[in-house]
Structure formats: structure tokens, C-alpha cells
Amino acid sequence: PQINFEEQFQAKVDAEIKIEPKDWMPDAYRKTLIRQISQHAHSEIVGMLPEGNWLTRAPSLKRKATLLAKIQDEAGHGLYLYSACETLGITRLQTIEDLLSGKAKYSSIFNYPSLSWADMGAIGWLVDGAAIMNQVALCRTSYGPYARAMVRICKEESFHQRQGYEIMMVLSKGSAAQKEMAQDALNRWWWPALMMFGPTDSESSNTEQSMKWKIKRHTNDELRQKFIDASIPQVNYLGLTVPDKDLKWNEERGHYDFGEIDWEEFWNVVKGNGICNKARLKARREAHEQGAWVREAAAAYAEKRASRVNE
Ligand code: FAQ
Numbered sequence: 001p002q003i004n005f006e007e008q009f010q011a012k013v014d015a016e017i018k019i020e021p022k023d024w025m026p027d028a029y030r031k032t033l034i035r036q037i038s039q040h041a042h043s044e045i046v047g048m049l050p051e052g053n054w055l056t057r058a059p060s061l062k063r064k065a066t067l068l069a070k071i072q073d074e075a076g077h078g079l080y081l082y083s084a085c086e087t088l089g090i091t092r093l094q095t096i097e098d099l100l101s102g103k104a105k106y107s108s109i110f111n112y113p114s115l116s117w118a119d120m121g122a123i124g125w126l127v128d129g130a131a132i133m134n135q136v137a138l139c140r141t142s143y144g145p146y147a148r149a150m151v152r153i154c155k156e157e158s159f160h161q162r163q164g165y166e167i168m169m170v171l172s173k174g175s176a177a178q179k180e181m182a183q184d185a186l187n188r189w190w191w192p193a194l195m196m197f198g199p200t201d202s203e204s205s206n207t208e209q210s211m212k213w214k215i216k217r218h219t220n221d222e223l224r225q226k227f228i229d230a231s232i233p234q235v236n237y238l239g240l241t242v243p244d245k246d247l248k249w250n251e252e253r254g255h256y257d258f259g260e261i262d263w264e265e266f267w268n269v270v271k272g273n274g275i276c277n278k279a280r281l282k283a284r285r286e287a288h289e290q291g292a293w294v295r296e297a298a299a300a301y302a303e304k305r306a307s308r309v310n311e
Contacts, residue, residue: 017075018144021087041081111274118185124164
């Protein structure tokens, strides 16, 4: 009898057996993973920019060292993810060119400006918090290299989230002006953080298939709800409020109800028209051009070493 590769593949996924780089996989599975993992990698790299903005103005040497360590972790996450993506048969250079040409997406959140020091608190707490909610689930994703990369990334993200929350605690328990800064940062980052989980399930073109392939283990709306439920007690502890008049505990559902997300704003940012989209891509293009000599030197050195081995 003829072997049905597609059925065998799905049976493996259903049995929770990880798919590895050299295993047979449907073309569309490979494409979806390349899309999602490369978008994830680009998000880590572009995500260094809003925080990089505050490195020279961190309020103390300790804060500076901690922030620097966090941003370096993000570079590392980008590198693990580009490597995981390469196992699917696309070169790193190709994925990076797709980012720089505007073809590939990265998370909408990084197109918002970081206006005050309190934003370093809000980003660590909310943006890394949302990232962890999504990434803990991805530790069980069906593609082996992606799942394994997530384990270490999640450990580092937990530290990032704690450092962000601690900044928020200090500010919200500080002077009136400091508390105001913390509230202002929460006001500006709350809705964009909720948008990180992607469009609502009925509008999410990829969710159904990605759930079947166990690339995604939860839908966008499920993760968004989990994030809101986990965050509100943290907001209350800070003595701050979220900018959502419709937020209310729903006893029957056992979850918080929340207001309508501004989907027009979300799609506008995804399409490249957010406040910082152009500046973010410009910064990445310049970094890529200015780094050309490093890539050339590394390639020349590798070639020289290889020719020596052959002698
Ligand atoms: N921004 O059908 P779906 C971090 C696009 S955390 C921009 O629902 P999917 C850590 C989506 O690509 C952030 N585009 O898509 C950090 C699709 O378009 P396409 C990164 C978005 O893939 C913290 C279309 O909309 N985390 O970096 C967004 O099934 C602090 C339809 O959407 C990850 O990438 C968005 N927010 O679900 C670093 C996690 N949402 O490609 C520095 C891995 C959706 O068909 C500082 N990714 N789109 O043209 C995922 O889990 C998924 O890809 C989702 C989207 C959940 C993001």
C-alpha cells in the first residue's frame, strides 16, 4: 500500500512526537514555521531598539547594567531563533533581507515610542509578560528546534519581566511625580500589549491550521484573556489603573471582561504606518550596512582557516 506522508505526519503530531529538521513535513507546515519563527526573531532584534533608547539615560549604574543585560539577552534570543529558522532550509541572510525590505513582519508593539524611564518598567512588565504568556505555550510547539529554543528564552524572559515590574514598584511607591510617570506608561502600553497576541480568533487567518499542527497550542484570544487575568492583580498591587472603563471581573466566566481593542490601530501598525515603523526599519538597515565589514572579515577569516586545514 502507498504511504500517505501527510497522514503519518499528522499522526506524529497528534501523538506529541516532535518534528525534527530532517523529517518529512508538508510544505505549508515548513512555510508557516519559517514565517512565525522569523517574525519572532525579528521581533527580538527590533525589540532592542525602544529599550536601547534609554541605556544612556538609565537613572543609576545598577539600572544601566541590568537594562544592558536584558537587551543583550534579546540579541541572544534573536540568534537562537534565526538558527532554529535556518534548520527549515532558509538562510539567515534571506530572512534578514525580508525584514529589511519590509516583506517580513515583526511584532506591532515595537513600533511605539519609549518616552520616559517608566516605559522601561512597563515594557519589561507588560511586553515581556505578554511574550512569556505566548512563549510558555510554545515550549510545547510541535517543531523540536523551536520548542527547545523557547525553554531557555522563557527563563530569561522571566527575569526581564521581574526587572520591569520592580521598576514599576519603585516608581508607583515613590513621589507623586514618579507614580504619575508609572501610570502614564501603563496608559500608553496597556492596549498595544494586548494587541501583541494578534487579531481576534475569528480574524486570525493562521490559527486553525496552526492549532491542528500544534504549532500554536492556544488561540490568540485564549492567551490574551490569560494575560489580562494575570496582569490585573499586578496592576492593583501597584495601586494603578488600566485605561479601560469596561474592565470588570465576570464571576460567571471566572475571567475579566474587557473593552474593545482598536483593531484599526492594530492593522495600521502591522501595515507599517505606526509611529515608529519607519524609524525602526531605518535603524536596522543602517546597522546591517554598517556591519557589512564584520561579515566580510568573518567570511575571509573562515576561508583562510579552511584553506589551512586543507594544506
Ligand atoms: N504584530 O493569523 P494570525 C518579543 C500578523 S515578543 C505584527 O493570528 P499567527 C520579546 C500575523 O503575522 C513578540 N503582526 O497569525 C521581547 C499574520 O500575518 P501573515 C514576538 C501580527 O502567526 C520583549 C496576521 O497578522 N513574539 O519579541 C501580530 O497565527 C521585550 C494574522 O494573524 C512572537 O512572535 C502582531 N502583534 O499568530 C523582545 C511569538 N499579530 O504573517 C524585546 C511567536 C499577528 O499571515 C523586548 N508568534 N500578526 O502575513 C506567534 O505566536 C504568532 O505568530 C502570533 C500571531 C500569535 C503573534
